[in-house]
Amino acid sequence: MSPIHLASPPFGLLSGSTFTPAASLGPLLSGFSELQVPGPETIAAVGEIDLGQSVRLLRFYMDNEDYWLQVLMHGREAGDIVLFGYHSAQPLQGDAQVQELVGGQAPAG
Structure with missing residues (x-):
């Protein structure tokens, strides 16, 4: 278990x-932030990664697939808590656009 x-x-x-x-x-x-805070959401699934030394990363995936809650646990104590929400999604058109978004000169990456 x-x-x-x-x-x-x-x-x-x-x-x-x-x-x-x-x-x-x-x-x-x-x-x-441009995050639109959701209303009440049902937890559809829970994911867990054991990071060792009593540290675990938990993700609570919502029925609304645009959101999930991530909690870094130190033993039984919650540490960092992050609410993720997709603002928009856009398909990438080739390697040049990938490098523009996540390459060495990109704002995120």
């Missing part, structure tokens, strides 16, 4: 439970 089933998950999140971001999150992100 995976450790996530043996230990208490952060915030009581399990597959099938509901994740509801705090209403104050949207205004806090205003001007800093």
